Amino acid sequence: MGGSHFGSRRSAPRPPCKGLTDLSDSSEESFGYDSRPRRRNTLMLTMPSTTTEFSSTLAQATGGAAPTPGDIVLWAVLVILAIFGLILLFMVLQVLKLFVQALLSDARVSLLDLVMMRFRKVPPELIVINRISAKKAGRDIATNMLEAHFLAGGNVTRVVRSMIAADKAQIDLTWDRATAIDLAGRDIQEAVKTSVDPKVIDCPSVQSGRMTIDAVAKDGIQLKARARVTVRTNIARLVGGATEETIIARVGEGIISTIGAADDHKSVLENPDRISKTVLAKGLDSGTAFEILSIDIADIDVGENIGANLQTAQAEADTKRFQAQAEQRRALAIALAAEHDADAAKNRALVVLADSEVPKAVAESLRTGKLGLMDYYRMQNLQADTGMRSAIGGHPADKQS
Numbered sequence: 001m002g003g004s005h006f007g008s009r010r011s012a013p014r015p016p017c018k019g020l021t022d023l024s025d026s027s028e029e030s031f032g033y034d035s036r037p038r039r040r041n042t043l044m045l046t047m048p049s050t051t052t053e054f055s056s057t058l059a060q061a062t063g064g065a066a067p068t069p070g071d072i073v074l075w076a077v078l079v080i081l082a083i084f085g086l087i088l089l090f091m092v093l094q095v096l097k098l099f100v101q102a103l104l105s106d107a108r109v110s111l112l113d114l115v116m117m118r119f120r121k122v123p124p125e126l127i128v129i130n131r132i133s134a135k136k137a138g139r140d141i142a143t144n145m146l147e148a149h150f151l152a153g154g155n156v157t158r159v160v161r162s163m164i165a166a167d168k169a170q171i172d173l174t175w176d177r178a179t180a181i182d183l184a185g186r187d188i189q190e191a192v193k194t195s196v197d198p199k200v201i202d203c204p205s206v207q208s209g210r211m212t213i214d215a216v217a218k219d220g221i222q223l224k225a226r227a228r229v230t231v232r233t234n235i236a237r238l239v240g241g242a243t244e245e246t247i248i249a250r251v252g253e254g255i256i257s258t259i260g261a262a263d264d265h266k267s268v269l270e271n272p273d274r275i276s277k278t279v280l281a282k283g284l285d286s287g288t289a290f291e292i293l294s295i296d297i298a299d300i301d302v303g304e305n306i307g308a309n310l311q312t313a314q315a316e317a318d319t320k321r322f323q324a325q326a327e328q329r330r331a332l333a334i335a336l337a338a339e340h341d342a343d344a345a346k347n348r349a350l351v352v353l354a355d356s357e358v359p360k361a362v363a364e365s366l367r368t369g370k371l372g373l374m375d376y377y378r379m380q381n382l383q384a385d386t387g388m389r390s391a392i393g394g395h396p397a398d399k400q401s
Contacts, residue, residue, distance in 0.1 A: 095111065095114035095115060095117075095118070095124050096111075098114055098124050098125060098128045099111050099114055101128065101132070102128050102131065102132060105132040105135065105136065106135060107128075107131045107132045107134075107135035107136075109127070109128055109131065109143055113143055114128075117147065120147065120151070122147050122150055122151065123150075126150065126156060126157070127143055127146045127147060127150070127156070130146060130156050130157055130160040131143060131146060133160055133161075133164065134160050134163065134164065137164040137167060137168075138167065139160075139163055139164065139167060141160070141163075141175060145175060146160075149179050149182075149183075152179075152183060153183065154179055154182045154183050155182055158182060158187075158188060158189045159175075159178045159179055159182050159188060161189055162178055162188040162189040162191070162192045163175065163178050165189070165192045165193070165196070166178075166192050166195075166235075169192070169195070169196045171192065171195055171196075171235060172235070173192065173235055177235070177239075180239055181235075181238050181239055184239055186238055186239075188238075191233045191235060191238055191289075192233075192235070194231075194232060194233040195232055195233045195234075195235060198230050198231060198232040198293055199230075199231060200228050200229065200230050200231075201228070201229045201230075201231060201244055201247060201248060202226075202227075202228060202229075203226070203227040203228070203229055203247075203248050203251045203252055203255075204226075204248065204252060205244075205245075205248050208248075211226065212224035212225060212226050212299070212301070213225050213226065213227070213252050213255050213256060214303060215255065215256040215258075215259035215260055216259070216260060216306045216307075217259055217260065217262045217263070217264055217265040217268060218260070218261075218262065218263050218264065219263070219264040219265060219307060220305055220306050220307015220308060220310070221264070221265035221302060221303070221305055221306070221307070222302070222303030222304050222305070222306045223259050223265055223268055223269075223300055223301070223302060223303060224300065224301045224302075224303050225255055225259070225272075225275070225297055225299070225300045226297070226298045226299040226300070227251060227255060227275075227276075227295055227296065227297050227298060228295075228296050228298050229247060229248075229251055229292060229294075229295050229296075230292070230293040230294045230295075230296070231244075231247060231285070231290040231291065231292055231293065232290065232291045232293055233289060233290060233291075234285075234288075234289055234290060234291045237287075237288070237289050238289045241287065241288050241289030241290075242287055242288040242289060243288075243289065244290070246287075246288055247284065247285065247288055247290055247292070250282075250284040251279060251284060251295060254275075254278065254279035254282055254284060255275055255279060258274070258275045258278045258279060259275065265302060268300070269300065269302070272297040272300055273297070275295075275297055276294070276295045276296060276297060279295050280292065280294070280295050362376065362379075
């Protein structure tokens with residue numbers, strides 16, 4: 001086709017163009033080609049020869065005429081387009097099976113979208129299979145929405161399956177809400193399953209390491225209870241709602257407060273369902289991602305007599321306190337007795353001192369004439385009589401001893 005074109009334009013062959021020869025020479029100079037015998041690089045020898053071969057090929061294609069620079073550019077563009085077409089054909093063949101599968105499943109996806117998925121690094125198989133599944137279940141989800149969720153890091157298959165399950169269970173679950181739940185890190189498929197089939201939560205949980213919830217009634221008897229909470233996922237509050245740990249904590253708090261408000265432990269043992277009704281009436285599922293359906297007391301046992309233990313401990317503490325106070329009073333009495341003994345010894349010393357002053361006073365009285373001699377003798381007789389009576393009757397100090 002190229003030969004006929006050039007043939008129609010020029011009737012006779014013409015000599016090689018001088019500009020092409022100059023271009024060939026300049027190309028040889030630019031590539032470092034030199035006709036003088038010297039060492040040459042292998043690459044410098046190969047490229048001019050390749051250019052010459054390409055020019056010869058173009059000359060043969062154009063009917064023997066030397067190609068112009070425009071012809072070279074044209075053929076280069078044609079070669080690039082051919083390579084690009086082969087690549088595009090290869091990519092189309094890869095996704096052709098998916099295109100036919102989507103077309104036959106009434107979930108049409110254009111070939112251009114399938115090819116562009118390859119460039120966006122989105123697996124076309126994943127998008128097409130999930131679109132077909134949703135379409136067959138009655139949910140028409142656009143491919144760009146599926147791609148956007150995949151590129152955002154979500155699990156497309158899990159979201160589509162959860163939406164299909166929710167639709168079959170007549171649960172209102174939109175695409176935006178399902179993708180938001182999935183991107184938030186929640187298991188949307190498990191949430192839909194729990195909405196259809198409620199699950200049971202043990203209270204206390206196994207991870208806490210405790211087997212029972214311990215509480216004390218007003219009579220001081222300890223009760224050990226274990227409950228089972230049946231919950232259902234609330235899809236509307238799944239984003240931002242509290243988890244199972246909050247449910248367990250609230251139920252445990254309700255059981256403790258209900259047992260603690262009972263007058264005695266017997267009333268709790270007689271009606272354990274009273275705990276369930278009281279706790280369930282408090283609305284413990286508010287602000288959580290679950291809806292509490294029932295709270296059942298699985299087991300309740302009698303523990304220790306906490307009141308008696310506390311009273312015993314209080315009595316022991318009071319005994320020690322009273323003993324300490326008695327010891328304090330005894331030490332105070334001993335101190336007071338020692339103080340009184342010291343005062344008595346002091347008074348006796350004062351008496352002895354006063355007795356030693358009597359002879360001095362008598363002598364002074366005799367000297368000054370205030371006391372007569374006969375008076376002194378009478379005083380001596382009186383003292384002798386007193387001493388005799390004391391000897392006969394016994395000294396008071398001897399009687400005390």
